[in-house]
Amino acid sequence: MEKGFPAVKKKKKSFLKKITLLPKQVVQTILNDIPTKMVNAGYNLYSNFQKGQLSMGLPISSQMLETQEQIRNRAAAKLALTLYHIFLKTTRKRIPRKAIKHILMEEVHRRRLVLTEDVIILNREELIRLVRNQFKIEEIHLDAILEEASRRVILREALQVKKAPAYFESRIDEKEFNGRGDYEIVYYKDYTSDGKEIGFQRLVSIESVTMADNRPSVLLVPGFANNSRCYNLSNRYSIAKDFADMGYWTYLFDPRGVGINEGKFDPYYTIDTLIDHDLPTVVKFIHARSKGKPSILMGHSMGGIISENMVLNWGLRKNLKDNQTLSQAGRTILDRILPDEQEADQNLSMVKGIITLGSPKFFKKNTHLVFPSGLWLNHLARMLRLRYVPIQEVFWLMTQPPVLKQINRFILNHNIGNLNFLVNPENHLDDKEFAQQYLAKAMESVPLGMGFQILKAIYNGEGFKRMDETRLNYSRHADAFPADIPLFHFWSTTDPVSSPKNIKYSRYYPHRYKRVYRIETVDDLNKVEILPEKSQLIDFIISDTKHVDFLYGRTAEEVIQPLLFKIIDQVWGDWTYENSAAGSL
Template sequence: MKLIDNAIKLKRYAARMFINEIPARMINAGYNTYSKIYKGQLSLGLPVSRELIVNQREIKTNAVGKLALSLYHIFQRTTGTVIPRETIKSVLMDELEKGRIKLTENIILLTSDTLKSLAETRFDISSQFMEAIIDDAKRRFILKESLKTDQQPAYFESEINERESNGRGDYETVFYREFTEEGKEIRFRRLVSMEDVTAGDNRPAVILVPGFANNSNCFNLSNNYSIAMDLADAGMWVYLFDPRGMGVNTGRFDPYYTVDTLIDYDLPAVLNFTYVRSCGKPSVLMGHSMGGIVSENMVLNWALSIKSDQLRFLSSEEKKILERVLPSQDDAKKSINMVKGIISLGSPKFFNKKSHIFFPTALWMNHISRIFNMSHLPIQEMSRVVTDLPLLKGITRSIYNNNIGDLNFLISPENHKGDKFFIERYLKNATESIPLGLGFQLLRAVYDGTGFKRMDDSNLNYSDCFSLFPEDIPLFHFWGTNDHLAPVDNMKYSEFYPHKIKKVYHLESVDDLKKVEIVQEKSQLIDFVIEGAGHIDLLYGRSAIDIIYPLYEQIIETIWGDWTYDQSLLKNCKIDMKMDSAQFEVAQR
């Protein structure tokens, strides 16, 4: 019997060597050789093609021109003085280049303080006109404050999914909109079981954050595959986050939109929104793959703001660049209190480009995107080619149902024996193409192999900063032994976190759950190693149903503990809750 087992292992090893590892080395060698001839792409994080630079310059020029026209009319209307538009454009471009004003997608939004400073110091306008200038600017919606206060109702749509149609329960999905600190609109969803929660209750709130090239449907594929509904059935408030340009935020791609944007602006906006609208209820963050990276690094950002004196490994210039995007220490402390804990499922801390043929193949997008002047990485289009094209469909199914040579980097077929078409449905419903900048930040991490770095000139490597993570935010990391995108080797970074309690559980069967102990202690970090699980097996499949689902429900309930509202805050906030209901009724009509 042992001889047969060894023969099977040898056969698998040989298949992986010839089908996966040797081709991976060859592709890596080819990429490295080509990159020596055509340099300068990943060193900057984005392909430095002439086309992309021209496009970005055009965006800046158009944004400056639009704002200059608005300011031209505002100044003339309020002061009676005509300031040439070319003069205004020159000043705005100078302010933009110096980083004192920022480009938000294809527009520039100002704050009242920034507009006042520009008017007084750059255009020599008397302070007596400031009130009229600010009022006119609000009316023209060029101020961030006006977007925040004059936005459309938070509730803009609602859907009901009842037991009669889905066979499992009665759910309500409410669609929200909020604006980030950059002034960008971000939309997201809330899903609840209608009879299990009520406004003002003490039940947990969970924000689900999807992974690379995924929208929030990865947590809500169907009635049979829905982590969101499972959590809702447990009486939790479930919020589904979508990155910009994806899911409910589908829209024009910005090539310069990166993972940093999610960390700095988008996820913080959604977290703050849920905290304020629920009258001070914190949230548990649960992210898959890149979603875990975003969740942890968002909180790490706040810790870096509070402990900025410990960033000695950054130069003074790098530190200044980083401080431009970090919140104030007071805001950082408030934000940390909004998070009850973080659960990450297959979220890598570093990448090894030699570990799987997927990584060196993906790296070639660095050059292909330049050749074809792409504004996005065509993930969705490529997945459709391999799953829909008759010539390739059979080959693709054979690969992910048999996992020849470990080519299947998404699932272990053993976890999906009852559903041979799971991957096809997953790719169709949850996968999307992504902005070029977002994709290149991850490709940069793959190429570099030393951790996950910011794309700006701060050169901050988040993977070097885990010792500064807030120790009173409990962390729970899930790893799959067959996950080639986030291998178990990533667990070595856990030693750098400052948490007092650290544990590792190796789980192979339901019986292994008996040895798991989760306590209410805030300062704890637990690594769960799931035997036989691939990257998406951490979301769905036999291992997820038997081991992972019971664990994360136990984790959420335990760290939530006996949390209750501060009744004085709840009383003062009830008016806002009633106003939301009224807004919702108006929106429905």
């Protein structure tokens, strides 16, 4: 060392910087692929030791199954008490409550009555059959029993007629305060077919719409563990306001228990609940309140699964009796769950088209560390006696405490080893706070039932299945989807949830016109053709997009949103109230 120059210590490179100097595939192997296989192997070993894996392929602890039996007991006991008082009042005879409960439990076991979440709701025919055949009550009392049952709202027919009327509240969000535009946000409430209260919102640009105009109606459905704020994070990040600015009537759906429905949390409801009850209620409400205007449904992640499978269910109803891919027992159960054929046809007329953003048909648990890590919920739920999946609490720890906030901000703004599950940092170079803002505002905890349904799909990799006894695999029944409802799927080359491998299911759909577009640059948009054709299915493969990038960021703004506007405008076409009325004559 030359004299007169002080010694300079070389800074040691951090582990992360050393890692980033390696080839990307090597880094991914070290940080993602190998740990993923290790966590999978560890889970399988522990599950076998604990006998936690069931023959049906779903890792659910025995405690969870016992809880379901408790739910059936509780539902039967509740209805038995009501029937006890109805029979006593109308016949002056006491039928022991326990005897009534025993009969109800047997009816549920034999699948002659259906348990909906945590209640048993009878229809008129079922109550008549029980009165005559099971409780042996004289015919002279039947009318009085039916009248009292209707008054106490234990019949489905009474529930539809006597439910509390829908109401709304509204507020104005003005440009003077938000710096963007003038919007009206209306809050609605209705009741589902299983008697649950459900709230949702409508957001419109005050200057762009008028009462009973012919502009498109779009219903936005959030993904797993998300509320509707994912579509309206802020003035900058708001698909809802982007759509409103285009003149669309924009509706925001929240599942029961989250978003504006917070406080009505049911720990045991599943995704099937949203498919069978919650989303259909909102779709039918919008159609009725707007005097017959249909909706285009757009769902991100699980929201797309819910939207598409709701419509698939209605299509399945039309040929249910002749469907040989289902067992006779499965068809019998679905016959009780699905709306009748006439109602299914009416419901289908309310849907103009469906767009799904990153909504998988199946999972591959070895593709990302998050999947096998999530499977451990099975054992954690048992050990910690969880009643819900504490996603909101986990992300609070990631986004609020100062030290952890800085660590996770670094993680969320890098994609070392392809570990970043949420965003591609290259899409958010101008906003390092976005990912944490999204987690803090849009993410919520979810029921165990919903969490286990996702885990079931991850674990077996066979597609998305119902949690009830039908075990209906939606992914393998795409042929039941109505051919005259256009469908648009968005996939990504880098999103582990929605890889292009999902396109293999597209061959089962009955649509006449099918296309696949690979979008790598903005220029590729010029080759996209959306036809004025009802029977079309288009798959879009978007480059370098992570799961939340479908909604926000550079690629969303430059590529995905222009496609969404093009799809909505083309699918809506020349729809008017006048044309719709003429077509129904």
